[in-house]
Amino acid sequence: MNPLPLVAVAGSPNAGKSALFNALTGARQKVGNYPGVTVERHSGRLVLADGRPVELVDLPGAYSLEPASPDEAVTRDVLLGRQKGERQPDALMIVVDASNLDNHLRFCLQLIELGLPTIVALNMVDLAKRDGLELDPKALEQELGVPVIETVAVRRRGIQELHSAVDDMLSAPFCGVHQHVKSDLIHLQRRAREVATAAVVSETPVRRWTHRLDSILLHPVAGPIILAAIMFVMFQAVFAWSQTPVSWIEDAVAWLSGAASAVLPAGLMRSLIVDGAIAGVGAVITFLPQILILFFFILLLEGTGYMVRAAFLMDRLMHGVGLSGRAFIPLLSSFACAVPGIMATRTIEDPKDRLTTILVAPLMTCSARLPVYTLIIGAFIPNRRLAWGIGLQGVVMFWLYVTGICGALLAAFVLRRGVLRGGGGGFMMELPKYQWPPLKDVAIGILTRAQIFLKRAGTIILGTTVVLWALASMPQARPGQKQSEVSIAGQIANGIETVVRPIGFNHDISLALLPAMAAREVAVSAIATVYSIDSADEEAGSKSLEDRLQHRWSLATALAFLAWFVFAPQCISTIAVTRRETNGWKWPLFMVSYLFAAAYGAAGATYWTAVALGL
Amino acid sequence: MNALFQTDVIGLDRLKVGTRARVSSVDWDSLEHSEACRLRHFGFDEGVLVEPLHLGPFGRDPIAIRVGRMTVAIRRRHAGAISVTPIA
Numbered sequence: 001m002n003p004l005p006l007v008a009v010a011g012s013p014n015a016g017k018s019a020l021f022n023a024l025t026g027a028r029q030k031v032g033n034y035p036g037v038t039v040e041r042h043s044g045r046l047v048l049a050d051g052r053p054v055e056l057v058d059l060p061g062a063y064s065l066e067p068a069s070p071d072e073a074v075t076r077d078v079l080l081g082r083q084k085g086e087r088q089p090d091a092l093m094i095v096v097d098a099s100n101l102d103n104h105l106r107f108c109l110q111l112i113e114l115g116l117p118t119i120v121a122l123n124m125v126d127l128a129k130r131d132g133l134e135l136d137p138k139a140l141e142q143e144l145g146v147p148v149i150e151t152v153a154v155r156r157r158g159i160q161e162l163h164s165a166v167d168d169m170l171s172a173p174f175c176g177v178h179q180h181v182k183s184d185l186i187h188l189q190r191r192a193r194e195v196a197t198a199a200v201v202s203e204t205p206v207r208r209w210t211h212r213l214d215s216i217l218l219h220p221v222a223g224p225i226i227l228a229a230i231m232f233v234m235f236q237a238v239f240a241w242s243q244t245p246v247s248w249i250e251d252a253v254a255w256l257s258g259a260a261s262a263v264l265p266a267g268l269m270r271s272l273i274v275d276g277a278i279a280g281v282g283a284v285i286t287f288l289p290q291i292l293i294l295f296f297f298i299l300l301l302e303g304t305g306y307m308v309r310a311a312f313l314m315d316r317l318m319h320g321v322g323l324s325g326r327a328f329i330p331l332l333s334s335f336a337c338a339v340p341g342i343m344a345t346r347t348i349e350d351p352k353d354r355l356t357t358i359l360v361a362p363l364m365t366c367s368a369r370l371p372v373y374t375l376i377i378g379a380f381i382p383n384r385r386l387a388w389g390i391g392l393q394g395v396v397m398f399w400l401y402v403t404g405i406c407g408a409l410l411a412a413f414v415l416r417r418g419v420l421r422g423g424g425g426g427f428m429m430e431l432p433k434y435q436w437p438p439l440k441d442v443a444i445g446i447l448t449r450a451q452i453f454l455k456r457a458g459t460i461i462l463g464t465t466v467v468l469w470a471l472a473s474m475p476q477a478r479p480g481q482k483q484s485e486v487s488i489a490g491q492i493a494n495g496i497e498t499v500v501r502p503i504g505f506n507h508d509i510s511l512a513l514l515p516a517m518a519a520r521e522v523a524v525s526a527i528a529t530v531y532s533i534d535s536a537d538e539e540a541g542s543k544s545l546e547d548r549l550q551h552r553w554s555l556a557t558a559l560a561f562l563a564w565f566v567f568a569p570q571c572i573s574t575i576a577v578t579r580r581e582t583n584g585w586k587w588p589l590f591m592v593s594y595l596f597a598a599a600y601g602a603a604g605a606t607y608w609t610a611v612a613l614g615l
Numbered sequence: 616m617n618a619l620f621q622t623d624v625i626g627l628d629r630l631k632v633g634t635r636a637r638v639s640s641v642d643w644d645s646l647e648h649s650e651a652c653r654l655r656h657f658g659f660d661e662g663v664l665v666e667p668l669h670l671g672p673f674g675r676d677p678i679a680i681r682v683g684r685m686t687v688a689i690r691r692r693h694a695g696a697i698s699v700t701p702i703a
Contacts, residue, residue, distance in 0.1 A: 063656030
């Protein structure tokens with residue numbers, strides 16, 4: 001069988017390439033990885049008017065064929081047919097930003113020289129018009145010698161025309177790429193300016209509102225205040241907006257567990273399903289709303305172009321601890337999950353900058369800690385209002401995030417002066433125009449996250465919960481004994497307990513720490529499972545998890561537990577992705593040891609301070 | 616003549632926000648290869664119009680600069696490698 005014709009989509013960063021790719025392929029997308037390198041491969045399928053399918057591959061954005069980052073090297077190698085795991089593309093679609101032709105045409109000219117059948121998508125013509133630019137696509141077509149199609153990817157304008165252009169292009173004869181294209185950037189840049197000038201019909205100077213917005217958002221005083229406010233609102237919203245959907249999920253879980261109890265005969269099987277599976281997974285999926293709200297904010301900040309401004313504002317401070325502003329984006333993404341955050345460090349060019357960012361990324365409070373934080377804060381911190389819209393619980397949550405950030409900065413500072421000394425580290429970024437992101441793209445992003453999280457709840461979390469249930473249920477306790485003391489899990493926890501007793505951790509916590517290595521949020525389901533098994537011999541079966549915690553933990557223990565989770569590297573996925581991104585076990589092992597040491601120290605300090613204060 | 620020329624040319628890091636200038640030369644050798652490459656990608660080149668737009672809040676670093684039709688952010692240290700002639 002002949003493989004489908006392969007069309008590569010290439011262009012400079014911020015040309016709206018991904019939005020165009022989304023508009024062309026819709027939901028029919030696959031995300032993979034190029035072998036041997038840590039660069040994602042996005043591909044999708046486009047169906048032509050006569051029903052013939054074409055494979056589209058979205059290449060990483062690049063400024064030229066002379067790479068300044070690993071991503072750009074992949075773009076070059078795919079186009080030259082040298083990339084492992086990729087066929088030589090049959091044709092090329094170049095995406096350029098209509099309002100930035102002077103710059104984007106340089107890469108475009110270089111790509112045309114490859115000799116592949118080529119079309120150019122003149123994207124974001126609406127924004128060019130807003131900037132007072134009147135362009136002549138026919139003139140551009142003449143100068144470039146390839147078809148030019150005007151598009152507005154986010155409004156699906158020009159998509160039909162692109163389809164037929166792809167059709168024409170694939171029927172054109174093609175006899176191999178030129179391996180040696182001009183790499184004289186200065187010459188190409190000058191030619192690009194000539195072509196751009198030829199394509200501009202008229203230019204009326206207008207007051208660009210990106211500049212006006214930047215005067216406020218990048219203002220030396222207002223800028224950082226707005227950034228802090230945005231982050232504060234984000235974390236308050238995670239709490240406030242999620243309350244209603246969380247209660248729906250809780251009701252549904254309670255209903256399901258009641259229904260299962262009614263149907264199943266009493267015994268080990270009912271205990272496994274109700275106390276193991278439903279209680280464990282149910283406790284974790286109640287946090288889905290919070291995770292999705294957080295991702296909504298991150299995707300929105302990224303899509304509007306504000307994320308890069310945040311990097312600009314933070315660069316000097318990050319530079320102070322030996323990182324670059326570029327690390328701000330991976331670190332901010334790590335608030336959702338350290339795994340994509342660590343993968344996002346690929347955009348950092350300096351290897352030592354990048355390694356430092358990877359090693360401190362797990363300190364940013366990821367969404368998997370939210371279940372743990374929410375549970376403990378809900379149980380131990382009074383729901384008091386400090387001021388309009390600001391609750392004490394929200395403030396404690398904010399404080400935990402701040403502690404994580406300070407820990408990360410301190411760790412980076414120490415690493416950059418110790419094991420990761422040296423290296424220049426730079427900060428060079430384009431500030432794209434502000435844009436309202438297509439809500440469809442944001443929705444696709446949120447849905448993907450929901451799927452990943454539910455899949456985790458369905459597999460890793462369900463699996464560990466059931467294993468823990470088995471360990472916690474056997475052997476059965478005799479009357480008068482406590483189930484959580486007698487069981488196999490209880491025995492293992494006794495071993496852990498001797499180590500963590502000095503920092504105020506009790507038997508329940510010791511029991512939860514081991515399964516929580518799989519994923520932090522499992523700590524919650526582990527505690528829930530233990531208590532629901534224990535409650536079989538108590539009368540208090542109807543008590544909520546929070547009520548039980550209040551009875552069994554002191555405030556000092558609860559605070560120490562929170563401090564532990566700020567630092568502890570309890571996530572197999574993060575360790576695995578660190579191994580992959582650093583090509584070996586040396587750095588992941590280093591990361592795990594220093595984080596456990598920090599967690600132990602922080603929990604201990606918190607516990608001893610709290611006890612001394614009489615809490 | 617020479618003295619006059621020297622007073623006209625300043626480093627891009629010393630150009631005031633909102634002042635337009637033309638790049639007179641770039642000291643490519645003082646930059647690392649990937650840094651020089653990125654500056655070329657952004658379009659920095661002799662004769663190009665530039666204008667500092669915003670300064671970072673801490674230590675007035677980095678600097679947001681309009682170059683051609685795009686806005687880029689670079690550190691003060693790198694801006695110092697670019698010599699410009701302000702346009703009155």
